[in-house]
Amino acid sequence: MSTLAIDKAGPSRKVKLGSMSRDRTWALRWSYFFLVLFAIFFLTPPVYMLITSLKSSAEISAATNPWWVFHPTLSNYAELLTSNQFLRFFWNSAIISITVVIVTMLISIPAAFALARMKFWGSATLATGVFLTYLIPDSLLFIPLFKMLAVVQEFTGITLLNRWYVLVFIYPTLTVPFCTWIMIGYFASIPKELDEAALIDGASWLQTLTRIFIPVALPGLIAATIFAFTVSWAQFLYPLVFTTSVDQLVLPVGITTTLIKGDVFNWGQIMTGALLGAAPPLIIYAFLMDYYIAGLTAGATKG
Amino acid sequence: MADVALRKVVKRYDDVEAVRGIDLDIADHEFIVLVGPSGCGKSTTLRMIAGLEDISDGDIMIGGDVVNDVPPKDRDIAMVFQNYALYPHMTVAENMSFGLRLKHYPKAEIKARVTEAARLLDITDLIDRKPKQLSGGQRQRVAMGRAIVRNPKVFLFDEPLSNLDAKLRVQMRIEIKKVHQKVRTTTVYVTHDQVEAMTLADRVVVMNKGRIEQIGTPNELYHKPATRFVAGFIGSPAMNFIPCRLEEVGGTLQIRLTDRIAFPLPPARAARYNGLPRTDRLLLGIRPEHLTEAHAHLAPGVETFDTVLDVTEPMGMETLVYFGLDGTPVCGRVDPNAGAADGAPMRLAMDLNNMHLLNEETGVVL
Numbered sequence: 055m056s057t058l059a060i061d062k063a064g065p066s067r068k069v070k071l072g073s074m075s076r077d078r079t080w081a082l083r084w085s086y087f088f089l090v091l092f093a094i095f096f097l098t099p100p101v102y103m104l105i106t107s108l109k110s111s112a113e114i115s116a117a118t119n120p121w122w123v124f125h126p127t128l129s130n131y132a133e134l135l136t137s138n139q140f141l142r143f144f145w146n147s148a149i150i151s152i153t154v155v156i157v158t159m160l161i162s163i164p165a166a167f168a169l170a171r172m173k174f175w176g177s178a179t180l181a182t183g184v185f186l187t188y189l190i191p192d193s194l195l196f197i198p199l200f201k202m203l204a205v206v207q208e209f210t211g212i213t214l215l216n217r218w219y220v221l222v223f224i225y226p227t228l229t230v231p232f233c234t235w236i237m238i239g240y241f242a243s244i245p246k247e248l249d250e251a252a253l254i255d256g257a258s259w260l261q262t263l264t265r266i267f268i269p270v271a272l273p274g275l276i277a278a279t280i281f282a283f284t285v286s287w288a289q290f291l292y293p294l295v296f297t298t299s300v301d302q303l304v305l306p307v308g309i310t311t312t313l314i315k316g317d318v319f320n321w322g323q324i325m326t327g328a329l330l331g332a333a334p335p336l337i338i339y340a341f342l343m344d345y346y347i348a349g350l351t352a353g354a355t356k357g
Numbered sequence: 358m359a360d361v362a363l364r365k366v367v368k369r370y371d372d373v374e375a376v377r378g379i380d381l382d383i384a385d386h387e388f389i390v391l392v393g394p395s396g397c398g399k400s401t402t403l404r405m406i407a408g409l410e411d412i413s414d415g416d417i418m419i420g421g422d423v424v425n426d427v428p429p430k431d432r433d434i435a436m437v438f439q440n441y442a443l444y445p446h447m448t449v450a451e452n453m454s455f456g457l458r459l460k461h462y463p464k465a466e467i468k469a470r471v472t473e474a475a476r477l478l479d480i481t482d483l484i485d486r487k488p489k490q491l492s493g494g495q496r497q498r499v500a501m502g503r504a505i506v507r508n509p510k511v512f513l514f515d516e517p518l519s520n521l522d523a524k525l526r527v528q529m530r531i532e533i534k535k536v537h538q539k540v541r542t543t544t545v546y547v548t549h550d551q552v553e554a555m556t557l558a559d560r561v562v563v564m565n566k567g568r569i570e571q572i573g574t575p576n577e578l579y580h581k582p583a584t585r586f587v588a589g590f591i592g593s594p595a596m597n598f599i600p601c602r603l604e605e606v607g608g609t610l611q612i613r614l615t616d617r618i619a620f621p622l623p624p625a626r627a628a629r630y631n632g633l634p635r636t637d638r639l640l641l642g643i644r645p646e647h648l649t650e651a652h653a654h655l656a657p658g659v660e661t662f663d664t665v666l667d668v669t670e671p672m673g674m675e676t677l678v679y680f681g682l683d684g685t686p687v688c689g690r691v692d693p694n695a696g697a698a699d700g701a702p703m704r705l706a707m708d709l710n711n712m713h714l715l716n717e718e719t720g721v722v723l
Contacts, residue, residue, distance in 0.1 A: 245440060245442060247438040247439075247440055247441075247442035248442050248444065250407075250409050250429075250436070250438070250442065251436070251438060251442040251443075251444075251503075252444075252455075253409070253428075253429045253430060254407060254408075254409075254429045254430065254434065254435065254436050254456075255430070255455050255456035255459060255503075255507075256430040256456050256459045256460055257430070257455075257459055258430075261459065265455075266444055269446040270444070270445055270446055272446075
């Protein structure tokens with residue numbers, strides 16, 4: 055009787071284990087299915103852009119298969135890369151984005167450190183407040199911002215409107231709150247004993263920040279840097295509003311305003327410009343991704 | 358190196374008083390252990406000495422100077438944390454030398470000090486590794502190394518062994534003791550583990566609810582506890598507390614534990630307790646090692662009684678026996694060959710020469 059019971063118990067347990075691994079297999083299959091679907095959905099536009107950028111205007115307008123290049127040409131690339139205008143947009147975008155990243159970091163890092171560690175009256179409220187400012191959309195802000203800059207320009211006599219450098223002051227309103235918020239989280243995750251140890255070792259607050267917190271929270275800092283750069287590089291509304299002269303334009307606005315003339319769309323160059331414009335953030339992501347993912351805090355404390 | 362003194366030190370968090378006016382004198386070179394249950398204020402006291410917590414009232418002195426408002430970096434102290442708090446991006450050598458580098462010590466001296474500390478702690482081979490490449494015990498050694506290279510006036514240890522496994526804890530305990538014997542730096546060590554406290558300390562400070570219950574050498578605390586808390590906290594398994602009363606029968610003072618168990622007190626004890634009012638509610642405090650199997654020849658002051666054991670725990674070199682006396686659970690320690698078994702009757706002997714008598718209401722040892 056007891057043998058029979060064991061025999062019965064044996065297979066049922068096996069089935070249970072089997073069902074667990076089968077569950078896992080199916081979960082993986084579904085994951086792959088959706089990931090592939092997701093990848094196709096998001097990679098189709100860039101692939102289409104690449105295909106179009108390799109076509110001449112005649113081939114684009116011809117009634118041929120839009121997903122195939124019959125006479126590939128690099129003329130769009132050659133024309134854009136030798137065009138002073140395009141290089142000017144590129145240069146404006148680069149200088150603005152890099153400056154914005156630097157300005158953002160200079161403000162966000164000390165702000166996040168103060169809000170995360172130097173407990174002072176109202177610090178928690180202030181931290182939430184910083185994040186809330188990020189939630190206000192730029193489409194609501196650009197009119198009052200424009201008005202403000204016009205007033206400042208009128209009073210000081212310093213030309214601010216229609217100058218690329220004004221964007222260096224405006225973009226941080228988008229990047230600083232979010233980057234500060236990200237870094238508050240990273241700094242808060244650093245064990246408190248680490249700054250106490252530094253404090254006892256004789257470090258000042260500034261030394262604790264520069265010699266302990268910044269190196270330890272490097273993945274967070276890089277995440278914030280990537281974010282600030284991407285936001286600045288891809289920003290469309292503010293440059294569209296605040297800059298109008300061709301020599302002051304940044305890449306996204308420049309491409310759409312100069313390559314679309316009336317109802318004539320220079321599709322080949324638009325796609326080429328957009329692809330070239332997407333290259334810098336892509337390169338930055340590729341280089342910094344490892345850092346971004348690596349957990350540098352491993353080994354600081356038990357765990 | 359320096360002495361440390363606490364004068365009526367108070368720490369308040371809003372309405373809660375975490376430390377309630379403690380006085381403590383720590384001599385130069387002394388190894389003091391603050392011990393007590395969670396929330397007794399021991400860590401807060403240590404952090405106040407370190408300068409990581411402001412003090413609400415009183416004075417803290419290091420080397421005779423009041424340091425109440427002196428920032429941690431100027432107190433010339435070093436601290437070892439429970440979770441090591443090593444800088445994860447620095448190598449062992451960089452971790453150890455961080456404080457010296459901040460103070461712009463000459464490179465040669467930094468190297469000499471780090472090498473010496475590494476040799477002392479037996480971590481010379483690990484000097485170029487990052488903390489994540491080290492085991493828990495190695496990390497704790499590095500944390501100690503970081504404290505030693507500074508050559509501070511006072512070492513502060515905040516439960517440094519709590520994160521280690523039992524075996525490593527014993528090993529590190531010995532290491533810490535050896536290091537202290539070599540460097541002789543005044544040390545304040547916080548732990549909730551009474552074994553750690555007893556084995557490491559020159560003097561143990563038992564804390565409870567923000568107050569000091571008793572200060573004394575490990576032996577004093579074990580053999581002459583001042584309160585029920587100390588008597589119960591120090592020693593494992595803990596001291597038994599059995600409700601009892603004093604009565605005089607035929608001119609002899611005796612202690613009654615249950616209706617059927619009463620023992621005459623040894624003369625020395627009888628003389629000591631003679632003046633106590635017979636109406637007081639008392640507790641007999643007796644350590645498990647003074648409740649053993651009964652031998653044929655009993656020493657004076659040792660009394661026997663019969664009981665039925667509830668549970669036995671064979672520990673190898675001894676067997677712990679648990680039984681009840683009128684509903685009070687009691688633990689004794691008997692020889693593993695004494696024949697103790699679960700549910701079996703047994704004749705036990707109580708050594709009343711080592712008994713304690715406590716006032717049940719006040720918890721004071723009489």
